[in-house]
Amino acid sequence: MSNKGGLDLFIKYNKGKKSEIKTENKEINKQENLKKQDNKQKEAQNKKVSNKVKVNEEVKDVDQALLLSVDYDGKSKLAFCRLYDLKTQSIIFWFDNTGHKPYLLTDLSIEELDSKYQKIREHRGFLEYQPIKKYDLIIDKPKDMVKIVADDPLSVGGSRNSIRELIKDHHFESAILYHRSYLYDQHLIPGMLYYIKGGDLRPVKIEIPEDIKNELEDAFKNEKHEFRYELPKYLELFFSPIPSIKRIAFDIEVKSIINKIPDVTAAEDSVICISFVDSEGMKKIYLLEDHNLKDEEREGLKKIDAIIEFYKDEKELIEKAINLVNEYPIVITYNGDNFDIPYLMNRAKKLKIPDNKIPFVRHRDSYSLTKGIHLDLYKFFFNRAIQVSAFSNAYKTMSLESVSSALLKEGKIEIEEEIFDLSYDKLAEYCLQDSELTYRLTSFDNDLVMKLLIILMRITKLPIEDISRSGISNWIKNLFYYEHRYRNYLIPNPNYISQVKSQAATKAIIKGKKYMGAKVIDPVPGVHFNVVVLDFASLYPSVIKEWNLSYETVNCPHKECRTNLIPNTPHWACTKRVGISALLIGLLRDLRVKYFKNKAKDKSLSPELRNLFKIVQASMKVIINAAYGVFGSEIFPLYCLPMAESTSAIGRYAIEQTIKKVESMGLKVIYGDTDSVFIENPTKEQIKELIDWSNKVLGIELDVEKTFRFSAHSTRKKNYLGVYKDGNVDIKGLSGKKRNTPLFVQNAFKEMINVLSKVNRPEEFEQAKKEIKHIVKNVFKKLKNYEYTPEELAFRVAITKPIDKYTVLPQHIKAAKILKDKKGVEIGKGSIIYYLKTRDPAGVQPLELANVKDIDIDKYKETIESTFEQVLDALDIDFDEIKGKKTLDKWM
DNA sequence: GCGGACTGCTTACCT
DNA sequence: ACAGGTAAGCAGTCCGCG
Numbered sequence: 002m003s004n005k006g007g008l009d010l011f012i013k014y015n016k017g018k019k020s021e022i023k024t025e026n027k028e029i030n031k032q033e034n035l036k037k038q039d040n041k042q043k044e045a046q047n048k049k050v051s052n053k054v055k056v057n058e059e060v061k062d063v064d065q066a067l068l069l070s071v072d073y074d075g076k077s078k079l080a081f082c083r084l085y086d087l088k089t090q091s092i093i094f095w096f097d098n099t100g101h102k103p104y105l106l107t108d109l110s111i112e113e114l115d116s117k118y119q120k121i122r123e124h125r126g127f128l129e130y131q132p133i134k135k136y137d138l139i140i141d142k143p144k145d146m147v148k149i150v151a152d153d154p155l156s157v158g159g160s161r162n163s164i165r166e167l168i169k170d171h172h173f174e175s176a177i178l179y180h181r182s183y184l185y186d187q188h189l190i191p192g193m194l195y196y197i198k199g200g201d202l203r204p205v206k207i208e209i210p211e212d213i214k215n216e217l218e219d220a221f222k223n224e225k226h227e228f229r230y231e232l233p234k235y236l237e238l239f240f241s242p243i244p245s246i247k248r249i250a251f252d253i254e255v256k257s258i259i260n261k262i263p264d265v266t267a268a269e270d271s272v273i274c275i276s277f278v279d280s281e282g283m284k285k286i287y288l289l290e291d292h293n294l295k296d297e298e299r300e301g302l303k304k305i306d307a308i309i310e311f312y313k314d315e316k317e318l319i320e321k322a323i324n325l326v327n328e329y330p331i332v333i334t335y336n337g338d339n340f341d342i343p344y345l346m347n348r349a350k351k352l353k354i355p356d357n358k359i360p361f362v363r364h365r366d367s368y369s370l371t372k373g374i375h376l377d378l379y380k381f382f383f384n385r386a387i388q389v390s391a392f393s394n395a396y397k398t399m400s401l402e403s404v405s406s407a408l409l410k411e412g413k414i415e416i417e418e419e420i421f422d423l424s425y426d427k428l429a430e431y432c433l434q435d436s437e438l439t440y441r442l443t444s445f446d447n448d449l450v451m452k453l454l455i456i457l458m459r460i461t462k463l464p465i466e467d468i469s470r471s472g473i474s475n476w477i478k479n480l481f482y483y484e485h486r487y488r489n490y491l492i493p494n495p496n497y498i499s500q501v502k503s504q505a506a507t508k509a510i511i512k513g514k515k516y517m518g519a520k521v522i523d524p525v526p527g528v529h530f531n532v533v534v535l536d537f538a539s540l541y542p543s544v545i546k547e548w549n550l551s552y553e554t555v556n557c558p559h560k561e562c563r564t565n566l567i568p569n570t571p572h573w574a575c576t577k578r579v580g581i582s583a584l585l586i587g588l589l590r591d592l593r594v595k596y597f598k599n600k601a602k603d604k605s606l607s608p609e610l611r612n613l614f615k616i617v618q619a620s621m622k623v624i625i626n627a628a629y630g631v632f633g634s635e636i637f638p639l640y641c642l643p644m645a646e647s648t649s650a651i652g653r654y655a656i657e658q659t660i661k662k663v664e665s666m667g668l669k670v671i672y673g674d675t676d677s678v679f680i681e682n683p684t685k686e687q688i689k690e691l692i693d694w695s696n697k698v699l700g701i702e703l704d705v706e707k708t709f710r711f712s713a714h715s716t717r718k719k720n721y722l723g724v725y726k727d728g729n730v731d732i733k734g735l736s737g738k739k740r741n742t743p744l745f746v747q748n749a750f751k752e753m754i755n756v757l758s759k760v761n762r763p764e765e766f767e768q769a770k771k772e773i774k775h776i777v778k779n780v781f782k783k784l785k786n787y788e789y790t791p792e793e794l795a796f797r798v799a800i801t802k803p804i805d806k807y808t809v810l811p812q813h814i815k816a817a818k819i820l821k822d823k824k825g826v827e828i829g830k831g832s833i834i835y836y837l838k839t840r841d842p843a844g845v846q847p848l849e850l851a852n853v854k855d856i857d858i859d860k861y862k863e864t865i866e867s868t869f870e871q872v873l874d875a876l877d878i879d880f881d882e883i884k885g886k887k888t889l890d891k892w893m
Numbered sequence: 894g895c896g897g898a899c900t901g902c903t904t905a906c907c908t
Numbered sequence: 909a910c911a912g913g914t915a916a917g918c919a920g921t922c923c924g925c926g
Contacts, residue, residue: 509913515911519911628910636910637910645912720914809919
C-alpha cells in the first residue's frame with residue numbers, strides 16, 4: 002500500500018510540538034512565512050502557551066490510564082480526554098497541549114481563496130491557510146488542497162456564519178465533529194491504555210506474546226502485504242489489558258398517586274427513593290422519611306440487604322445522591338437518559354439546588370456528567386447489532402425485566418400491586434432491585450459487557466458514550482474515517498459517492514427496495530434423512546475481501562479494470578489497488594475466522610485467555626455482520642449502492658455455482674438460503690470435495706455448519722425443522738415458535754416437536770402421527786371447554802410506532818385503543834399488547850378486559866391449524882386426517 | 894350490495 | 909436509522925354481477 006500513494010503521504014504528527022506541514026512548494030512556503038506575521042495567529046499561539054501552562058501544568062504523572070472519551074471544552078477552546086486512572090480508580094482530565102486546531106479542507110488554491118473569498122480571512126475565527134496534499138481514492142490520485150485552520154469548531158462549521166458556508170461546494174471534512182477530528186489526527190484510540198509524563202499523553206506500549214504473534218503471522222503468511230502490514234496494529238487492540246472499572250448503578254422512584262409514568266419535564270412529584278449498587282459491593286438506599294410508616298413497613302425495611310439512610314427533606318436526599326454519584330468514574334442507568342437523570346436534574350432545579358452543584362449536562366438526546374461517564378444500558382441493549390450479533394436475539398424486548406431475565410437468568414421480583422400503591426419497604430426493595438440488575442448487566446460473565454464496550458471502542462475508535470448510544474453505522478463510519486485520516490486519504494463528503502455511483506443494475510424482489518438481495522432456494526418438500534448443511538463462513542465479508550469491493554474500487558476510474566466484471570451486474574472491481582473496505586472488513590473477518598473464533602473454543606488455553614478471545618471474536622462479529630448492510634444504507638456517509646449490490650450479486654453467484662457443483666456430483670440440494678446449501682445424504686469425501694472446490698474456485702471458505710438426522714420442509718422458504726443426531730431440534734420460521742403465537746398453541750407445538758425429535762427412522766413416523774393426532778384432539782377439546790386461561794389464549798404483538806401513525810387499524814392497535822378508552826391504560830410504542838380474539842364486533846379484547854367465554858373459537862382453531870400445518874405439510878400429513886375428519890379415501 | 898380477488902400494511906422471522 | 913427475502917393475517921379496495 003505504501004508505494005501506491007497511500008501511507009507515503011502520511012504526515013507524522015509530533016506530539017508535544019506544533020505540527021509542521023512539509024511541502025515541496027517553495028512558493029507556498031514563502032506565503033506561509035508572510036502569514037506568520039498575522040496577528041491572529043500570534044494571538045492564537047499565545048493562547049496555546051497560556052493554555053498549556055494553565056491546564057496541564059498540574060497534571061501529575063500517571064502510569065496507566067484507560068482512555069474513555071475525547072471531548073471539546075468551549076471555555077479553554079481545547080480538546081480534552083477523560084481517562085480512567087487505574088491506580089486511583091478515578092477520572093483524570095488531560096487537555097490538549099499540542100496546539101491542535103479545528104480545520105476544514107478545500108480544493109480551492111490559496112490564490113483563489115484570496116481573490117474570490119476574501120471574507121474567510123476576515124472571519125473572526127480564521128487562523129491560517131496551510132497547503133496540504135491529500136489522496137483522493139475515488140479518482141485514485143493525489144490532490145492539492147488547502148487546510149483552513151480556525152480558532153474554534155463553530156468557525157469551521159455548524160452555524161450560519163461558519164467558514165464552510167463561504168465556500169459552498171468546495172469544503173471537505175467540515176462536518177466532522179472537532180473532537181473526533183482531533184482523535185483521528187492524534188491517533189488516539191479510546192479503550193487503550195495511556196500514560197502521562199511531563200504533561201504529555203502517550204500510549205502504553207503493548208507486548209504481544211511471541212507465540213501468539215508467530216501463530217498469527219503464520220495464519221496470514223499467504224495474504225497480500227497490505228493485510229500483513231495492518232496486523233501488528235490490530236493485535237495491539239486485542240492484547241492490551243482490559244482493566245476493571247469502578248462504577249455505580251442507580252435508580253430513582255418518584256411518589257405518585259395515580260398509575261402514570263411521571264412527567265420528566267414538569268418533575269412535579271417528589272423523589273422518594275434512590276438506590277445505589279456499586280462495583281465494590283456497596284448497596285445503599287436513600288429514602289425520604291415518612292412519619293406514617295407502619296410497623297410492618299419498618300420491619301420490612303430492616304430485612305433489605307442494603308444500607309438504608311433516611312432524609313427529612315427531599316433537597317438533602319437529592320444533594321446527597323448526586324454527590325455520591327459524582328464520585329464515580331462511571332455511572333450506569335437503565336434508561337437514565339430519558340428518565341432518571343432528567344427527572345433528578347429538573348427536580349434539583351425546582352428545589353433550588355444551585356446549578357454548580359448539579360453534575361448533569363443535557364445534550365440533544367442524552368445526559369452526561371461533568372466529571373465521570375454516564376452509561377445508559379437501555380440504549381446499548383437497544384442497539385440491534387448488539388441484540389442480534391452479540392447476544393443472538395436472547396432478549397426480544399428491551400425492558401430491564403426482559404434483558405436481565407434473558408442474560409442474568411433472573412427477572413424482577415413479581416409485584417402484585419401497582420407501583421403507586423406499593424408499601425414503603427416493597428418500594429425500596431423494588432428500587433434496589435433495579436439498580437442491582439442494572440449493575441449486574443455490566444458485571445455478569447466476568448464483566449462481559451464492560452469488556453465488550455472496551456473492545457468495541459478500540460475497534461471503532463469511538464468514545465464509550467458513543468459506543469453505548471449510537472448505532473452501528475456510526476461505529477463503522479468512525480472506524481473508516483479514522484483509517485482514512487491515518488492514511489492521509491481525503492474523507493469523501495457525504496452524498497459525494499452516491500452522486501458518482503448510484504445506478505442500480507438489478508431489481509429488488511421486494512417493492513420499494515433498491516437492489517436485488519440474497520437467493521433463497523425452493524425447498525424440496527418432505528422429510529429428508531442425513532442432511533448436511535454447508536455454509537460459507539461470513540459470506541458477504543469474504544466476498545468483499547476476495548473481490549476487492551469498496552466504494553472506491555467498485556467501478557473504479559481505471560480503463561484496464563473494466564473487464565473485471567462482477568457476475569450478474571455491469572459493475573467491475575479494481576485490480577490495481579486494495580480497497581479500503583476490502584482491507585478493513587477482510588482483516589477483521591480473517592482475524593476472527595482464522596484465529597479468534599477457534600481460540601475462543603480452545604480448551605488448552607487458560608479460561609482468562611479464552612474469555613478474552615470470546616469477547617474479541619464477538620466484537621468483530623458485530624462489526625463484520627453489519628459491514629455490508631451499511632454500504633446499502635443512504636444514511637451511511639460512505640453509502641455506495643453499486644458496492645452493496647455487487648456484494649449480494651456475488652453472493653448469489655457463489656450459491657448458484659455451489660448448487661451446480663453439488664448437482665454435478667449427483668447429489669441433491671434440499672434447500673438453501675443466502676449462504677447455505679442443505680445436501681441430502683452426502684459422503685464425507687463428497688463434502689470434502691465441495692469444500693476444496695469452493696476454496697479453490699470461489700476463494701470462499703465453505704464449512705459443515707450442521708448435520709441433521711432428518712430435516713422436514715414444506716414448500717415454504719425460511720421455514721423448516723431439523724433434528725440433530727443427538728435429538729436436539731432446530732426450528733426456523735415456524736409459527737409455533739413465533740413470539741406472537743398464543744402460549745397454548747406454542748405449548749402444543751412443543752409437544753409435537755418433542756414427539757418428532759424421537760423419530761429415528763422413516764417407519765417411526767406412523768407412531769408419531771398417532772401421537773400428534775392425540776395432541777391436536779386434546780387442544781381442540783380444551784379450547785371448546787374453555788379450559789385455557791386468558792394469558793394462554795393471548796396474542797402478544799409489539800406496537801412498533803406511535804398509535805396515531807397507523808394508516809390502517811390492525812387488531813393489536815384496536816385492542817390498545819380499547820384498553821385506553823375503557824381502562825385508561827396507555828400502551829405505546831415499543832411495548833407489547835396482549836389481546837384475545839373474540840366474537841364481539843371489534844373482534845378483539847385486550848387481555849385485561851377479556852372473558853374466555855367470549856373467544857372466537859373458529860379463529861383459534863385456524864391458528865392451531867395453520868401452526869401445525871407448517872410441519873404436517875412437510876410430513877405429508879393432511880390436517881383433516883389429524884382432526885379425525887374422514888378423509889376422502891376412507892369414504893371410498 | 895355482496896363476495897372473491899387483489900393489494901397493501903403490519904409483524905415476525907431468516908440469512 | 910445496516911441490507912434484502914419470506915410467511916402470515918388482516919384491512920381495505922376494486923370489480924363483476926342482470
